[in-house]
Amino acid sequence: MTATVPRPTAAKPALRALRDRVLRVAELVTTPLLPADYLDLVDPLRSGAALRGRIEAVLPETRDAATVLIRPGSDWQTHRPGQYVRIGIDVDGVRMWRAYSITSDLGRTDGCFTVTVKAIPGGKVSNHLVRSVRPGTLVHLDQATGEFCLPEQRPAKALFVTAGSGITPVMGMLRNHPELTDVVLVHSAPTADDVVFGAELRQLAAEGRIRLVEQHTDTAGMLDAGAIAELVPDLAERATWACGPVGMLEMLEQHWAAAGIADRLYTERFRPKVLVTGEGGTVTFTKNGTSLEAGGATPILDAAEEAGVLMPSGCRMGICYGCVLPLREGAVRDLRTGEVTTAAPGDGVLVQTCVSAAAGACDIDH
Numbered sequence: 001m002t003a004t005v006p007r008p009t010a011a012k013p014a015l016r017a018l019r020d021r022v023l024r025v026a027e028l029v030t031t032p033l034l035p036a037d038y039l040d041l042v043d044p045l046r047s048g049a050a051l052r053g054r055i056e057a058v059l060p061e062t063r064d065a066a067t068v069l070i071r072p073g074s075d076w077q078t079h080r081p082g083q084y085v086r087i088g089i090d091v092d093g094v095r096m097w098r099a100y101s102i103t104s105d106l107g108r109t110d111g112c113f114t115v116t117v118k119a120i121p122g123g124k125v126s127n128h129l130v131r132s133v134r135p136g137t138l139v140h141l142d143q144a145t146g147e148f149c150l151p152e153q154r155p156a157k158a159l160f161v162t163a164g165s166g167i168t169p170v171m172g173m174l175r176n177h178p179e180l181t182d183v184v185l186v187h188s189a190p191t192a193d194d195v196v197f198g199a200e201l202r203q204l205a206a207e208g209r210i211r212l213v214e215q216h217t218d219t220a221g222m223l224d225a226g227a228i229a230e231l232v233p234d235l236a237e238r239a240t241w242a243c244g245p246v247g248m249l250e251m252l253e254q255h256w257a258a259a260g261i262a263d264r265l266y267t268e269r270f271r272p273k274v275l276v277t278g279e280g281g282t283v284t285f286t287k288n289g290t291s292l293e294a295g296g297a298t299p300i301l302d303a304a305e306e307a308g309v310l311m312p313s314g315c316r317m318g319i320c321y322g323c324v325l326p327l328r329e330g331a332v333r334d335l336r337t338g339e340v341t342t343a344a345p346g347d348g349v350l351v352q353t354c355v356s357a358a359a360g361a362c363d364i365d366h
């Protein structure tokens, strides 16, 4: 007599159908919440859920900076050193999204990654992350992104020029690219104690992995491009990555362009370059029903979030188009160029709300 062994593949559709039926019944029982909502409560980091992370620890770095250790959900994909992640966090009941460069070592075995945040005066998210957030807090995440990374073909000689929190993407690279053998790092901070990762950078220098030039601006002032060129005489032979305040990046871009080596300089900006401002106006969010007065120098995205309007956003500096919304009527000004975009009633001209300010009254379809 031969026994009939069920084919495993035949069992799968039946199981799936059974699971779907159970879920449908569960949906009826648990309405208005869906079973997925309950699963989110039990296992918010599970595969298939919206990507989240849990803050495991906040580790002080300096008087105003801290490293935040995050355990990402199962669907998190490995980042490339130098990239950033967008984090959505509720501050005083308002969901805010900000970008932070990933600073951790890819070799971590606990599945976590870190970002390192410097609290800026009046900054909502940075102060919350550095001073208030508690381990166990859930945050929303996007997959890591960004092009401020080393090329596959590593440069024979590298120069990093950073200031303040601009060290973060570079630390991500230094921790993960021990194969770089000829590295100069020129870093500026107000004092030695304000250098984020100061002890680790000095250790790397002591081991001969990098040549470290620390500029303590409270006592020694800011470095100009000429001074950097004197400190690094072979600058033209080096591929250079720079991250820091807008003014510093512009100075470097001008110097590198004048020296004919603009293509050897890669920069990462934490905020957009605002060139032109003008009169503001009343911004109306037509679906939401909110109207607010916005200044001519304030991005519509910031003004809306300030008023509690939940807005789509991304990099917040004009790169990713994650904040684009239709302008139905009125005028907005691009803060980077001064260009004014107008819409007649019924139009739907797409505008980037993170780099556009009201230029008179305007209706945004949101």
Ligand SMILES: Cc1cc2nc3c(=O)[nH]c(=O)nc-3n(C[C@H](O)[C@H](O)[C@H](O)COP(=O)(O)OP(=O)(O)OC[C@H]3O[C@@H](n4cnc5c(N)ncnc54)[C@H](O)[C@@H]3O)c2cc1C
Residues within 6 Å of the ligand: 084, 098, 099, 100, 101, 102, 115, 116, 117, 118, 119, 120, 121, 122, 123, 124, 125, 126, 127, 146, 165, 168, 169, 269, 270, 271, 315, 316, 317
């Ligand atoms: C690609 C990218 C990577 C980033 N990586 C890091 C990082 O690794 N570590 C880090 O600390 N920050 C990083 N930032 C900056 C970060 O996203 C936030 O802009 C910063 O934390 C301020 O947010 P906030 O909510 O505290 O300030 P807000 O409440 O948004 O702003 C408060 C005030 O500060 C001004 N402001 C906003 N951002 C800055 C800034 N960066 N510097 C000075 N003034 C500012 C605003 O114009 C406003 O007047 C990155 C930004 C980008 C685009």
Ligand code: FES
Residues within 6 Å of the ligand: 313, 314, 315, 316, 317, 318, 319, 320, 321, 322, 323, 324, 352, 353, 354, 355
């Ligand atoms: S948020 Fe990225 S372009 Fe506006």
